[in-house]
Amino acid sequence: MKKYAWLIFGLSTALFSFIAYAGGGEWRPLRAQYLIHSETATYPEAPTKTDRVVTVVIDGQGAKDLFDMIGPDFHPTCSSEKGDRDRRKKGVECSYTAKLSDPKDTHYRCWIGLNLRTGEGDVRVSC
Numbered sequence: 001m002k003k004y005a006w007l008i009f010g011l012s013t014a015l016f017s018f019i020a021y022a023g024g025g026e027w028r029p030l031r032a033q034y035l036i037h038s039e040t041a042t043y044p045e046a047p048t049k050t051d052r053v054v055t056v057v058i059d060g061q062g063a064k065d066l067f068d069m070i071g072p073d074f075h076p077t078c079s080s081e082k083g084d085r086d087r088r089k090k091g092v093e094c095s096y097t098a099k100l101s102d103p104k105d106t107h108y109r110c111w112i113g114l115n116l117r118t119g120e121g122d123v124r125v126s127c
Contacts, residue, residue, distance in 0.1 A: 030062045037096055040124040041111065052116035063108035067094040078127030091121015 037044035038051035047053075058066065070089045077086040085100025094110040112121035 025100045028062065028065075031060045032056055032058045032062070036116070037124075040126055041113070042070050042124075042126045047116070053122050054114050054116055056112045056122060058110045058112070060106045060108065063094060063106065063110040064093060067096060070094060072073060091123055093125060095103075095122045102107070 002024055008121075034054055034056045035044060036047050036052065036054050037039055038048050038053065038097045039045040041053075041055040041057075070087045070092055072087070074086045074088045077084055078095065079086075079097070081097075081099060083096075085096040091113050092110060093113075094108065096107055097105070097109070098107070100107065109126045111123050113121060115122035
């Protein structure tokens, strides 16, 4: 468990550094959650010896900063709604939702996936 805690700390530090760069070198708060799993983050299973991934989901301004940095848009998008957009780069996948269902929602959301066995980017979210 300590190994996972250090990995999450390292991943968080890397994310904060990336967002700090995007924001002009200053640290900013990050609204995020993480899940350690196997299979997909959409239908997660318990991590196994051969399949372990951490998926971090970021909302709000941090997600907007990432979205802006990883362009251009990826086509086709997961959504058929007018104005919705997706962007992808290796272990990062971000989306922009034009029409929100709830006032508490945000337009931007990003998923960052890391394969805990190989250390490579591994986003496992489905549309």
